[in-house]
Amino acid sequence: MTTDTFIRNAWYVAGWDAEIDSAPIARTICGVPMMFYRTLDRSVVAMRDACPHRMLPLSMGIREGDSIRCRYHGLKLSRDGVAEEMPLKSDAANPRICVETYVVAERHRFVWVWVGEKALADPALIPDLWPCSADGWTFDGGYNHVGCDYRLMIDNLMDLTHETHVHSGSIGQPELMHAPIDTRVDGERVFVTRWMPGVDAPPFWRGALKQDGPVDRWQICEFIAPSSVIIDVGVAPVTGGATVEAHDSATCGGVRGFVIDSMTPESATSMHYFWGMARSFDIDDAGFTARFKRAQGGVFAEDVEILEAQQEAILANPDLKLTAYNIDQGGVRARQIIARKIAAQRTATATAEA
Secondary structure, three states: OOOOOOOOOOEEEEEEOOOOOOOOEEEEEOOEEEEEEEOOOOOEEEEEOOOOOOOOOHHHOEEEOOEEEOOOOOOEEOOOOEEEEOOOOOOOOOOOOEOOEOEEEEEOOEEEEEOOOHHHOOHHHOOOOHHHOOOOOEEEEEEEEEOOOHHHHHHHHHOHHHHHHHOOOOOOOHHHHOOOEEEEEEOOEEEEEEEEEEEEOOHHHHHHHOOOOEEEEEEEEEEEOOOEEEEEEEEEEHHHOOOOOOOOHHHHOOEEEEEEEEEEEEEOOEEEEEEEEEEOOOOOOHHHHHHHHHHHHHHHHHHHHHHHHHHHHHHHOOOOOOOOOHHHHHHHHHHHHHHHHHHHHHHHHHHHHO
16 A cells, blocks of 8 residues: 555545445455445445454455454454454453444445545545436446556546547547647646537437437546546537537437546556446436446446556556646646645655654
């Protein structure tokens, strides 16, 4: 684990709401092995995935009520991580034997975990993925384990020029290489806007719009610290009068969605990628939602292939550095925000140790 890679005092997605159930699930987050499960009242427990006795992963343990019993010697721990029962039944439970627990919250269909100081875990700091919870919208998605630095995925999502070549059969088109982009920073958020008027809709969006003909297409990427990106995307018939400032599907006759991406660091070279699409059209069509999710999963599988190969090349070429062109400004600005927060974290740690 290194403080030079991760922002610790922050919320990260630990899993989908449906993914975490009564059976323990293991997931390493920011270098910390963690274990998650739901109690009988369906609340989520998060604790260090190591028995305080002989360090067998607690995710291999046995659920007993709301507690977890280590499968090695039988130490039983409460949902608060405190010893309830010793391996020898004749020994009284020692409350000083405990395992670290973590603050969790559920919002926007995700289970979030706070990795840093518990006293600073304010739910108001959870990234505002509002389309995932808003009335009139539906949301679903999936998960990939990706063997790359989480910041490479942020770079990828903040520069959609790559769609032309990586996703040529679904959402890519040559106009992405020609449309100007606008990048701006607002506090700890970065926005990259691309507006493409009068273009042919790519296959993915032509199917969603259910018609042919020229469209106005938009992509507005938004980075939200520490590691989420949401992308306002869609198309509308050129006769709909959509603009980059006003493109609600109800008024312009188009289709609009938000690509939802949350990158949770696992290690310096691996990450948990939670992705999905929130949309405001055909929200009651469950079959379309499933097909849409399957298609989106195929698109992101293409990204995974590219990013894992990129990470391997970075490790194989330690004497080389990544370079940035004009198309990379969104990722560069996002990395600058991450770097500033890590530097502040390093300073705070040094002060506390002094």
